[in-house]
Amino acid sequence: MKILTYKTRQVKAQEHSSFYWLINDLSVFIERSLKHIFKNKDQLLGLTVQPIMFMMLFRYVFGGAINTGGTTYVNFLVAGILIQSVAFGALTTSLSVATDLQRGIIERFKSLPTVSWGVLMGHVSADLVRNILQSVIMIGVGMLVGFRPTASVTDWFAIAGLILLFTFAISWVAAIMGLVAKTIEAVQWLGFFIIFPFTFASAAFAPTDSMPYALRLFAENQPVTHIIEAVRALMIGTPVGNHIVLSIIWFTGITIIAIPIASYLFRQYSGR
């Protein structure tokens, strides 16, 4: 072991306004989480291979048996599978939060003169980037297997905006799930029980009018269906109804509620 030069190079923390440090700390945490996307092989695989497999599964295995009326199944499918992948993708935030808790790294961040809840913001931001990448890949693959969108440039911007809003809201919910579950195993169960019903009991893979009454009532009125129908309408020109407005209300509302809950749980956490 070499000799420590602790005193010879005395470094000092800089003096800046607290707003400056807020931006500094958030950007450090965001940078950290973005690095995880490319360094964590599981994440990279989940980002690319899994959605493509789902696309193939529904397009070629189940698709032929599902009646989507006037539109082709692949045109119907892309909006649904996009939103479903984004929702499951948000579980990465839950997993990252739970991993950070388990490894004690959140405790360490909390002992620093830092805006430590920024660690959540970092994971959520990485989700945004990851989901944009994933959505672009999925739309590309969709086009290879027959997806023919009719959206204008403005429509695509609206689609991007809706997906970002949805990701942002769901990622904060996912952050709460990570803080509540605390372990990777518990996240997997919790995620399955919450994300699964909302994405499958929806208009993602089949039109809701073929569903039994009670299920249909749920599927037609839950927020995930609204966002799917809104994106679908913008992509292929199906009737848009009030889906866009309802999506914005739902997911803005969820964000407004989820952020304070997440930060409360984060502040309350005091170690294992």
Add this chain to the structure above:
Amino acid sequence: MDQSNSTIKVRGLTKSFKDLKVLTGIELEVKRGTVLALLGPNGAGKTTTIRILSTLLRPDGGDAFIDGHSVVKEPDKVRASIGLTGQYAAVDEYLTGRENLEMMGRLYHLSRADAKIRGEELLEQFDLEKAATRTVKTYSGGMRRRLDLAASLIATPPVLFLDEPTTGLDPRSRLAMWGIIEQLVEADVTILLTTQQLEEADMLADRIAVLDHGRIIVEGTSDELKAKVGKERLELTIRKDNYEKAIQLLGGEVVQKDPQRHLVSIATSGTVHEIKRVLEKMEAATIEVESMSVHKPTLDDVFLQFTGHGAEANQNTEELTNA
């Protein structure tokens, strides 16, 4: 602000988790540039104390002052002057060693340039230069702990909390860690560390505080504690039919006897001369000594002396705290 020459001052700290009283009034002082070891079994309250001093946990009562700042009223100022290394290497698995250190430097609000320079210095000093560009996932346990400690030193904080810094390390890594801690003290860092091993406290600490059931039962230098617990003991196993004769011969020197296993213990300074004297005495009386060993006072002895129970007795408490 608190004007005293103690860098760490702890006053009447109490903390309960639900019905379980974990700390029942901790009082401590650590002078600048010295090491205090908090010694105690699992569940005694060591980690809870460290968590309160590093602002992760609010005490129910009392307060503590780090470098003059109250952990209750000025947690941000406390955070700027401490480094914390926990029982688990809390470093980012997916980042490289270098990236971890730079990230920590920036979170301590060093400039980018300072964070970089300090990072390189620490990588060199902690023998992690070659591994600097590898992700931490590929590091050994010892390397992770070194990186963990390096991360808490990046902003050269004047106060360092080390929670069981050598638990789970192999002997070589443990020695390396001790070496680092000694150097930090020379550089005038004030250290509070927790340990379960009397040997470790003995090696590193200027003063030792023994914690049991949430309170300090005894505090002093290593020598003071040992004087209270008793000296080293020479344990002799005597051939069965010589046992009574040996007891008679040693007389007042005997501190403990176990007739069933024909063992006898006597207080000793532990020097070769002492041991030779005792063995020669036995030899002269034709008493056959089957085996002998020298025992240093252990954590168990300290506990037996001050609490009347061994160090294992707190196991249940620990399970409750972790629940």
